[in-house]
Amino acid sequence: MQNRPENFDETRLWDAAGEFGISPSAVSYAPVGFGDHHWQLTDDDGRPWFATVFDLDHKEHCGQGAAAALDGLRRAMDTALTLRERDGLRFVVAPVPTKDGSPLVPLDARYALALFPHVPGRSGRFGQRLTDAERDQVLELLAKLHGRTPPQSTPATAVEPTGPHDIRAALDDLGGTWSGGAFAEPARQLLAEHAAKVRARRAEFDALTEEVRGRGAPLVVTHGEPHPGNLILGEDGYRLVDWDTVGLALPERDLSLLSAEPAELARYTELTGRTPDAAALALYRLRWSLLDIAEFTRWFRGAHDRTEDTGTAWLGFTETLDRLARPA
Structure with missing residues (x-):
């Protein structure tokens, strides 16, 4: 921050x-x-x-x-x-x-x-696009992680977290004025403009959840956010930081942040024998966006000031709503 x-x-x-x-x-x-x-x-x-x-x-x-x-x-x-x-x-x-x-x-x-x-090395940044070789290096780390017996302390990670419920609460509160701070009312207005699409994507999330849950795939220990912003490249390869999101989940929770295309995850299949599920990849990518919307609306509906961090949050809020508005 x-x-x-x-x-x-x-x-x-x-x-x-x-x-x-x-x-x-x-x-x-x-x-x-x-x-x-x-x-x-x-x-x-x-x-x-x-x-x-x-x-x-x-x-x-x-x-x-x-x-x-x-x-x-x-x-x-x-x-x-x-x-x-x-x-x-x-x-x-x-x-x-x-x-x-x-x-x-x-x-x-x-x-x-x-x-x-x-940890000495070069830090990545969120949104950075990895080369094919770099992505394969990260996939090798994830294959090792997913193959370990989960420690007894590993938190459970629900496919359907509380965040989407917070979105529903925000969508139900669009009729009045939000007065928590500088970004409150602009956030309400922007969410109102995208309300129909957000509701549609929320319904899509529910459908994907039922589809993926019905397949009964085994859970593994996942990092949760292995995007470039949590990678440090040193002389001995990549290191993964920020493990507060670690949890039991489907492998696609991690893989979805590297690609939405199973073909681009071929190195993972080579190492594990498991072909990533396209529906699960879509589920977790949509889950990420919905959780971001939930976090940002919770922030903007509450008391806040205009700071560099709330400015960054506003940018993330607008970008995520724009992403949700694109065809699935």
Whole structure:
């Protein structure tokens, strides 16, 4: 995020770092990514670390409410640690455990901290198009991940999450004025313009859910968001970051972010013997867009200010609505 978290005292990081056995000599905010807040830490020995502060009030995919989100987030981080340490998946950028073995530290009722080793390399960006060779490299990582026995801590990931229900609530609230902040009323007007198409795509999502669920395909441990923005390319290949979305799901949850065409996922089939399901790919791509709409409308219907982050959210909102309006 470009903006620092609300009502957050940065000095908490200095104290909390000690629970990981780290004594910071320098702490600086890193305005990168979207969703979580990040800082760069340097310890007394000059080693760099990457600190992530999670806003539990906005971690609905981990659990509804801050307490449930903290539990779900802890399970996700434990899963990443197990995949790296037990299963030897070195591409998993897992958090550093505390001295007590926990993967994160609650800072207060709203925020929690995880600490990661600094990973040198070139970061990708969301929306970046991978070459065929690059996509195959990521598919090789996913084939290894999907082939592992899911750790007991792996969160369950519902095909139909709560997000689409939030969309229905927003669509039912288009008759009045939204007054949460600078983007509230523009968001209402734009959603109203696209309401018919959003409802149609929501119905399409329901139909795909029934079709895919009826096939009874086995679930695997998935990352959830293996797009280029969560990839770091180093000398030894790609690393995957941001494991708070890890969960049991169909493989297409991950594969759909690399391509909608099974033919472009041939390397995955070579390694696993499993041909990606076109209907499941379509389901998860549509699921991603609907969850984005749900998150943005929830944000704009609530209290907010005009900031760099809400500006980014507005751009994402308009782009996602435009994408939903295109032919399926």
